[in-house]
Amino acid sequence: MTPTTTVFRPAAPARVLETAAAWLLGLLWILPLAYAVWTAFHPAAFSTRFELGAPLTLQNFANAWSAAPFARYFLNTTLLVTMVLAAQLVLGTLAAYALARFEFPGRDLVFVLILLQLMVMPDVLVVENYRTMNALGLRDTIVAIGLPYFASAFGIFLLRQTFKTVPKELVDAARVEGASALQVLLKVYVPLARPVYLAYALVSVSYHWNNFLWPLIITNSVETRPLTVGLQVFSSTDQGVDWSIITAATLMTSAPLLLGFLLFQRQFVQSFMRAGIR
Amino acid sequence: MRLPDRVTAWLLLLPALVLLVAFTHAPALATVWDSFWSTPKKGRPSRFNGVDNYRSMVEDEVFWKALWNNLIYAVGTIPLSIALAIAMALWVNSRIVGRGFLRLAYFTPTVLPMIAVANIWLFFYTPQYGLLEQITQGLGLASHNWLGDKRTVLGALIVVAVWKEAGFFMIFYLAALQQIPPALAEAAALEGASRWQYFRRILFPLLMPTTLFVLINALINSVRMVDHLFVMTRGGPDNASTLLLYYIYQVGFSFWDTGYAAALTVVVLAVLGVVAFVQLGFLDRRTHYQ
Numbered sequence: 001m002t003p004t005t006t007v008f009r010p011a012a013p014a015r016v017l018e019t020a021a022a023w024l025l026g027l028l029w030i031l032p033l034a035y036a037v038w039t040a041f042h043p044a045a046f047s048t049r050f051e052l053g054a055p056l057t058l059q060n061f062a063n064a065w066s067a068a069p070f071a072r073y074f075l076n077t078t079l080l081v082t083m084v085l086a087a088q089l090v091l092g093t094l095a096a097y098a099l100a101r102f103e104f105p106g107r108d109l110v111f112v113l114i115l116l117q118l119m120v121m122p123d124v125l126v127v128e129n130y131r132t133m134n135a136l137g138l139r140d141t142i143v144a145i146g147l148p149y150f151a152s153a154f155g156i157f158l159l160r161q162t163f164k165t166v167p168k169e170l171v172d173a174a175r176v177e178g179a180s181a182l183q184v185l186l187k188v189y190v191p192l193a194r195p196v197y198l199a200y201a202l203v204s205v206s207y208h209w210n211n212f213l214w215p216l217i218i219t220n221s222v223e224t225r226p227l228t229v230g231l232q233v234f235s236s237t238d239q240g241v242d243w244s245i246i247t248a249a250t251l252m253t254s255a256p257l258l259l260g261f262l263l264f265q266r267q268f269v270q271s272f273m274r275a276g277i278r
Numbered sequence: 279m280r281l282p283d284r285v286t287a288w289l290l291l292l293p294a295l296v297l298l299v300a301f302t303h304a305p306a307l308a309t310v311w312d313s314f315w316s317t318p319k320k321g322r323p324s325r326f327n328g329v330d331n332y333r334s335m336v337e338d339e340v341f342w343k344a345l346w347n348n349l350i351y352a353v354g355t356i357p358l359s360i361a362l363a364i365a366m367a368l369w370v371n372s373r374i375v376g377r378g379f380l381r382l383a384y385f386t387p388t389v390l391p392m393i394a395v396a397n398i399w400l401f402f403y404t405p406q407y408g409l410l411e412q413i414t415q416g417l418g419l420a421s422h423n424w425l426g427d428k429r430t431v432l433g434a435l436i437v438v439a440v441w442k443e444a445g446f447f448m449i450f451y452l453a454a455l456q457q458i459p460p461a462l463a464e465a466a467a468l469e470g471a472s473r474w475q476y477f478r479r480i481l482f483p484l485l486m487p488t489t490l491f492v493l494i495n496a497l498i499n500s501v502r503m504v505d506h507l508f509v510m511t512r513g514g515p516d517n518a519s520t521l522l523l524y525y526i527y528q529v530g531f532s533f534w535d536t537g538y539a540a541a542l543t544v545v546v547l548a549v550l551g552v553v554a555f556v557q558l559g560f561l562d563r564r565t566h567y568q
Contacts, residue, residue: 008463008466008467008473008476018369018374019374019375022365022366022369022374022380023376023380025362025365025366025384026376026379026380026383026384027383029383029384029386029387029441029444029445030382030383030386032387032395032398032399032402032441033386033390033395033398035398035401035402035409036398039401091293091294091297092294094290094291094293094294095290095291095293095294095295097290098286098287098288098290098291099287099291101287102283102284102286102287102290103283103284104283104284104287104288105284107287110291110295113298113303114294114295114298116302116303116554117298117302118554119498119550119551119553119554119557120302120306120547120550120551120554121302121498121502122301122302123502123523124501124502124523124543124546124547124550125301125302125305125306125309125543126526126527126530126531127309127312127526127530127536127539127540127543128304128305128306128308128309128312128540128543129301129305130530130531131308131536132300132301132305147297147301148297148301148302150297151293151294151295151296151297151298151301153298156294180280181280181281181286206388206389209391210390210391210392210393212391212392212393212505212508213504213505213523213527216508217527217531227391228391228393228394228505231391231393231394231397232393232508232509235397235509236509243401246397246401247397247398247401250394250395250397250398251394253391253394254389254390254391254394254395257389257390257391258386258389258390260389261385261386261389262382265381265382268385268389269381269385269449269452
């Protein structure tokens with residue numbers, strides 16, 4: 001983090017007030033999660049009774065785990081985010097390289113057409129994409145969940161901006177040594193863009209881990225459903241109002257991302273920053 | 279032998295372009311086309327019916343309700359989450375006590391799945407034994423069914439959206455703030471500017487490109503962010519909380535009226551198109567796209 005300026009530090013009373021406001025907001029922001037943790041780790045009787053001596057339990061997690069095929073959902077989501085990320089990285093790298101490195105007629109038009117996807121996301125085109133998947137015979141497959149996202153305008157854009165900063169001398173030197181276009185890409189561009197790849201990977205994984213509407217529409221069975229849809233099916237089918245189990249399932253669903261975020265907080269925040277600066 | 283540059287370039291672009299065209303451009307155009315056709319039913323194939331779908335849309339009260347709700351949703355969510363994001367970024371960027379915790383707390387909602395946290399918020403708002411009820415009862419206030427009341431349901435959803443988004447937008451402001459040289463603040467202080475003047479006259483204008491970028495994102499999100507409706511309200515009560523994309527889902531995949539769903543999608547595309555046009559047209563050069 002860069003040093004922050006001490007100029008315009010408010011006087012003591014105002015400072016205390018501001019710190020209090022910042023903390024109040026922070027506590028409010030963490031409250032839903034804290035509340036979920038409380039409910040999930042205590043017996044149902046304590047789900048709205050906040051007593052210091054309340055007994056801790058993992059029973060809610062065990063119950064949730066056995067009440068729905070969460071293991072399968074975890075597998076499906078893992079397959080999904082891995083597949084999407086791999087495709088996005090490969091396709092994005094190739095396209096970004098073409099846009100950043102080569103001069104060709106129609107380049108600007110192609111770029112604008114790609115950027116269009118930043119606005120008109122697959123998330124909105126669910127009706128037509130459902131029809132397409134049906135025609136391709138891909139309905140209710142994990143591939144169908146990922147396919148509309150394989151070519152990511154955001155990824156192409158991010159990599160293009162990064163590739164443009166690669167010094168021309170490096171490229172020319174490699175060309176003189178007889179490297180092919182593909183070798184230049186792999187030996188010069190890709191290594192230099194490593195931090196951007198990490199940033200993009202974190203953004204992509206958290207997006208697709210959390211995505212819901214399209215998977216809900218295109219999947220119809222336990223074998224394909226990702227966690228988000230599995231959780232929704234689980235919590236909306238007759239569980240009564242056993243909040244303890246639902247919150248346990250909720251935490252389970254979010255846990256991998258949350259843990260990843262806690263462990264790699266700095267990288268996460270910086271990745272999102274990098275992805276946003278452009 | 280080396281391929282000419284333009285052949286190499288097109289070959290590199292080909293896989294991404296094929297998929298982009300197949301799942302973005304083609305379906306966008308197909309949506310417009312299909313909106314002029316009736317929904318195929320058993321024994322009755324789809325037929326061209328002109329603007330019939332649009333005519334029913336004009337007469338559809340639920341559509342107007344969804345459009346109006348979406349407008350309120352956007353107006354309620356965007357300015358508030360941007361203002362909070364700026365405040366959060368300024369705090370986290372200053373020497374505040376517990377900076378690490380605050381950054382963590384503000385940003386956490388961003389990484390949580392909306393569908394998961396919606397369950398927690400649903401519990402929050404539950405009548406009688408939800409957390410909010412416990413607090414209001416503790417204060418001796420009357421019981422209130424926040425999600426069951428037409429007047430409060432949309433507000434309750436806006437709160438969730440603001441909570442989810444503000445920390446995400448904070449990151450972009452934080453990034454921008456760290457690019458601003460501290461010398462500016464020192465100079466302003468030497469000139470005798472107050473803290474508010476410094477923010478109003480220097481910081482805020484410098485953050486303008488970020489604000490525009492965040493604004494575009496927030497606009498898109500106000501169309502796209504409907505996951506919590508599935509858990510919390512299902513558009514109810516009496517369509518008081520239905521939003522456009524949720525309504526499209528209902529029409530397309532509960533009522534299976536795909537022709538009408540296409541017409542509704544055209545409205546969403548038109549809205550997004552205007553946003554895209556504004557951005558590509560004249561914000562382009564002044565913001566991030568260089």
